[in-house]
């Protein structure tokens with residue numbers, strides 16, 4: 432029974448900003464091991480929905496259940512320790528620190544939570560930092576300050592920081608924005624390898640990426656879920672075509 | 679340079695600075711010997727200040743309350759209760775720790791300008807309290823600790839903190855401990871989190887850190903080190919008055935640290951030393967010396983926004999902590 436239980440469930444989840452209903456009564460489930468894409472027009476509420484899940488923004492109403500436990504009231508940092516990692520849509524790296532030190536902050540967090548007290552193992556730290564940078568393909572930039580990287584490389588650094596947290600659920604908010612076609616292709620390969628260990632929630636505007644990666648797609652519009660299903664059924668859905676794909 | 683090399687260099691530099699300060703007492707003329715003892719106590723205060731301001735990015739305009747907590751914690755217990763100097767020092771540190779944790783729970787709910795204002799208001803309350811309880815503190819006039827009150831025995835030896843040599847070496851021990859604590863903190867995981875909070879708090883939280891807790895620890899450390907300096911000041915210079923709780927003593931550490939280099943371990947010493955001598959020299963030939971010092975500070979900060987050591991780190995010595 433437990434194995435069939437979804438990794439993440441939201442029930443009547445809502446968030447208002449003043450009079451604006453950014454997320455409205457959303458019932459949403461993510462299964463273990465899947466790559467789930469969330470698509471929808473600008474302002475549909477995609478970022479707000481995942482921000483509620485990771486705890487950056489508190490919910491107005493509703494509940495969030497992760498791994499069978501109600502996490503609605505937990506602060507964001509505790510949710511990270513439970514395995515929810517978020518990579519920001521608007522790139523948010525530590526611009527004045529090197530790529531190495533950016534990722535080291537994430538690695539330090541996981542190492543310290545494993546061994547609670549005691550000294551940080553410097554060699555383990557460096558090894559894990561380099562492993563994360565290598566996975567996203569920017570290991571050669573380890574010593575460069577993050578603020579000096581191209582936009583696309585900053586996006587990859589974000590992903591490396593997320594990966595270094597060893598998440599169960601990795602939320603990627605428009606990760607391919609600003610990447611070249613070649614970079615997008617290798618990024619898709621990377622996401623497939625991450626998916627072997629973690630569940631992925633992917634917000635993405637590039638339909639080619641969505642169709643090639645997603646096992647299931649959720650379409651949002653005006654804060655609500657408009658449609659949900661496998662890639663084939665979503666691309667055939669008339670409502671979706673009208674609302675999003677430009678009919 | 680490997681991390682081990684960096685560590686070696688950093689340790690050698692800090693040991694070298696402490697050794698140089700120790701040797702200075704044998705070569706300095708009497709007047710400068712006294713000035714340096716005072717500078718070391720104030721530099722210990724500035725070192726505590728920079729843990730919060732320089733490394734964590736929280737600009738407090740009320741640190742005089744922590745300095746005063748130490749000053750009065752030591753001064754009042756020694757003066758009224760007849761405690762020995764070491765016990766008074768302990769009381770000063772305890773007062774600073776308790777006050778900084780309490781202030782943290784109130785002030786850390788705010789950020790930016792609101793944090794500056796809240797810390798300033800709380801410090802003003804402490805200043806007014808020091809005047810209000812004039813029966814014990816004698817307000818502006820202050821209390822004077824006699825030579826007898828500042829003398830104690832330890833392991834059979836009698837130590838009189840009012841003597842220049844004892845005073846100098848006690849100030850050096852205080853400064854050396856503050857410096858090494860600061861160095862240890864900024865190189866520890868907590869120090870990395872403090873810098874991360876300064877750079878981008880939202881991101882730090884989303885890496886799984888309890889940023890409120892980290893800021894509270896930074897504030898408690900900073901406030902307690904400031905109080906240790908205040909307690910030493912009362913015991914070494916034999917005086918505790920309300921002036922030290924006034925807004926001036928909240929602004930001074932900011933200036934010292936800005937000039938020396940905010941997020942550097944040794945910047946507070948350099949800034950305190952430079953400003954003390956700037957005031958000393960200019961006040962010798964003009965009564966508008968504060969104006970002159972102010973102009974010099976503005977020019978220096980415009981020329982190098984990261985302070986003297988910050989500029990050195992940016993240009994040459996990237997390994998400076």
Ligand SMILES: Nc1ncnc2c1ncn2[C@@H]1O[C@H](COP(=O)(O)OP(=O)(O)OP(=O)(O)O)[C@@H](O)[C@H]1O
Nearest residue numbers: 448451453471472473474475476477478479480520
């Ligand atoms: N912090 C906020 N304060 C006020 N309004 C907000 C805030 N965050 C989002 N909104 C509003 O909520 C709505 C949903 O925004 P959200 O960022 O979730 O959309 P999105 O689907 O991620 O869009 P995009 O594809 O452009 O990233 C928008 O109308 C937006 O203006």
Ligand SMILES: [Mg+2]
Nearest residue numbers: 477478479520
């Ligand atoms: Mg968005």
